[in-house]
Amino acid sequence: MQTVIGRYEERDLPVPRAASGEVVLRIRAALTCGTDLKLLARGHPKIALPVTMGHEACGEIVEVGEGVAGFRVGERVVPGVSGPCGVCADCRAGRENLCADGHADRMWGTFAEFVRVPAGVVKANLHRVPEDLSDTVAAFLDPLASVLHGWNRLTHRGTRFLIYGSGALALLWTLVVRGRGAHATVAGRRPDRLRLAASLGADALDVAGGAPGRFEADVAIDCTGETQIWARLPDLVRPGGQVLLFGGCAPGASVAYDATRLHYSEISLLGSFHSTPREAREALEALASGLVDPRPLIAETGRLSDLPRFLEAQQKGRGLRYAITSE
Ligand SMILES: [Zn+2]
Ligand SMILES: [Zn+2]
Numbered sequence: 001m002q003t004v005i006g007r008y009e010e011r012d013l014p015v016p017r018a019a020s021g022e023v024v025l026r027i028r029a030a031l032t033c034g035t036d037l038k039l040l041a042r043g044h045p046k047i048a049l050p051v052t053m054g055h056e057a058c059g060e061i062v063e064v065g066e067g068v069a070g071f072r073v074g075e076r077v078v079p080g081v082s083g084p085c086g087v088c089a090d091c092r093a094g095r096e097n098l099c100a101d102g103h104a105d106r107m108w109g110t111f112a113e114f115v116r117v118p119a120g121v122v123k124a125n126l127h128r129v130p131e132d133l134s135d136t137v138a139a140f141l142d143p144l145a146s147v148l149h150g151w152n153r154l155t156h157r158g159t160r161f162l163i164y165g166s167g168a169l170a171l172l173w174t175l176v177v178r179g180r181g182a183h184a185t186v187a188g189r190r191p192d193r194l195r196l197a198a199s200l201g202a203d204a205l206d207v208a209g210g211a212p213g214r215f216e217a218d219v220a221i222d223c224t225g226e227t228q229i230w231a232r233l234p235d236l237v238r239p240g241g242q243v244l245l246f247g248g249c250a251p252g253a254s255v256a257y258d259a260t261r262l263h264y265s266e267i268s269l270l271g272s273f274h275s276t277p278r279e280a281r282e283a284l285e286a287l288a289s290g291l292v293d294p295r296p297l298i299a300e301t302g303r304l305s306d307l308p309r310f311l312e313a314q315q316k317g318r319g320l321r322y323a324i325t326s327e
Contacts, residue, residue, distance in 0.1 A: 005043045008053065008311070010304075013112070018065035021119030023126070025059025025077065029135035030110040031298075032307075032314050032322040033143065034167065040311070045251070046103065054111035055081050056142050058135040062114065068122055076129040078141045079107045080280045083120020096124070097149060097274040111307055111324065125277045130288040136301065136323045137287050140172075140294045144283035145275035147172045150221065150246050151180075152279065153272045158218025159183055162236055163202070164211075165223030165247060166193035168297050168320040173221055173246075174202045175292045185217070190317070200296065212236065223247045230255045239265040246272045297321050 018024045036053045043049060058078045061071055071077070082103050084096035091099050105118040107125075117126060129138045147169065151157075161177045163170050166188025177184040178201040186197035187205040194204035205212070211229065215236035222229055225247035233243040234257060249255075261267060275283075286292040299319025302310065303326075310322035 005049070006040060008040060008308075010308075013052070015114045016116035018063040018068075018116065019119070020066045021068060021122055022065040023061050023068060023071055023077075023117045023122055024063040025057075025079075025115050025117060026062045026326070027057050027059045027110055027113060027115060027324075028076065028326050029139045030054050030057040030324045031136070031139045032310055032324075034169075034314075036111075037311065037315055047106075047108065052109035052112050052115075055106075055108050056139050057110035057115070058129060058138040059110075059115065065119075065122075071122065071126065071128075076135070076138075078127050078129055078138045078284065079117050079121050080125030080127070080145065080275070080277060081107045081121075081142055082274065083107075083118055083122070083124050084277065085120065086124060094276065096276040096278075111304065113304070113326070125280060127280060127284050129284070133284075133288045135325060136298065137294060138284065139323070140287060140292075141280055141283050142275070143169055144172055144176075144286065144292060144294070145280040146246075146272075147176050148279045148282050148286070149275035150244050150272040151176060153244060153270050154219060154242055155268075156218075156242070157182065158241075160216065160218045161185070162187060162205075162215055162217035162220040162233075163223060164207075164220060164229055164233065164236075166190060166197055167223060169246070170221075170223035171197060171200060171297055171320065172292070172294060173223060174200045175294065176286075178202065179286070179291050185215075187211070193320075196296065196320075217241060219244060221246050225249045227253050227255045231257060234258065234261050234265075234267045234269070237267060239267075241265075242268045242270055244270050244272050248273075294321075298323050301325055 084099035084102035164187045184202040186202040187207045189208040211232045220233040221244045301323040
């Protein structure tokens with residue numbers, strides 16, 4: 001069958017089998033994510049099509065491959081997306097998020113009844129779910145881990161955070177910043193999202209008319225992936241402030257900065273990508289302890305058959321996250 005970017009359909013596929021080092025999960029809860037929509041809209045340089053979409057999920061182990069230690073059938077787990085090798089220079093330096101091998105066989109395909117977890121993920125980044133943590137909340141492990149990675153990238157945090165953007169990740173940032181006792185301002189264009197941000201304890205800043213001229217944050221976090229926002233953020237932190245470039249821009253994008261401002265006001269620009277297995281464990285602990293409660297971000301819960309409707313709604317900007325559960 002011909003593969004066309006932008007088109008998806010339901011197909012009957014054979015149940016995957018666990019090769020050596022792998023496990024197979026029966027999906028209990030899967031979340032929609034903007035990355036799935038991007039993949040659908042423009043394909044992905046590293047993902048061959050056709051592909052089963054979905055990558056944020058909680059499942060139950062139904063098959064354990066040869067040589068897998070530490071996991072057994074019946075356990076509830078959440079996989080991280082990558083499986084860092086543990087031996088390259090980046091891994092040894094604690095930057096497993098940058099491990100090139102870790103992204104070679106990524107965890108993908110959770111909009112299905114069953115999914116194969118690659119050996120690298122089983123070995124380094126598969127997490128047992130505490131008993132009283134729900135499937136749907138546990139499925140937030142990957143996006144929350146990336147937020148905690150961003151948090152860990154900051155070298156001094158101060159007390160005032162400007163979170164630019166009002167999507168799901170921006171609101172997860174809000175929960176983390178508020179949970180750690182700092183002040184959060186969420187800059188967004190949509191009144192419904194800003195209201196949600198306010199209900200999570202943030203100050204809402206309406207930027208429908210453009211970014212403010214000045215803002216005195218200690219840390220500004222981009223959650224938009226828009227180059228014109230990246231360019232403006234150094235003006236929105238105080239001298240000595242940090243700008244965290246968290247939302248990925250389109251491939252090939254470039255940004256020009258006011259060099260004088262960066263130099264004389266000592267503004268730091270920090271990239272932030274993905275997360276490490278340690279941060280995935282931190283995320284699971286934060287979800288289990290209730291320190292981060294992402295449930296207000298879920299627009300609706302349904303079955304796999306609801307996925308087309310959910311993706312369409314999310315594409316139109318209605319709802320931040322949709323959850324698909326098996327029971
Ligand atoms: Zn995601
Ligand atoms: Zn590595």
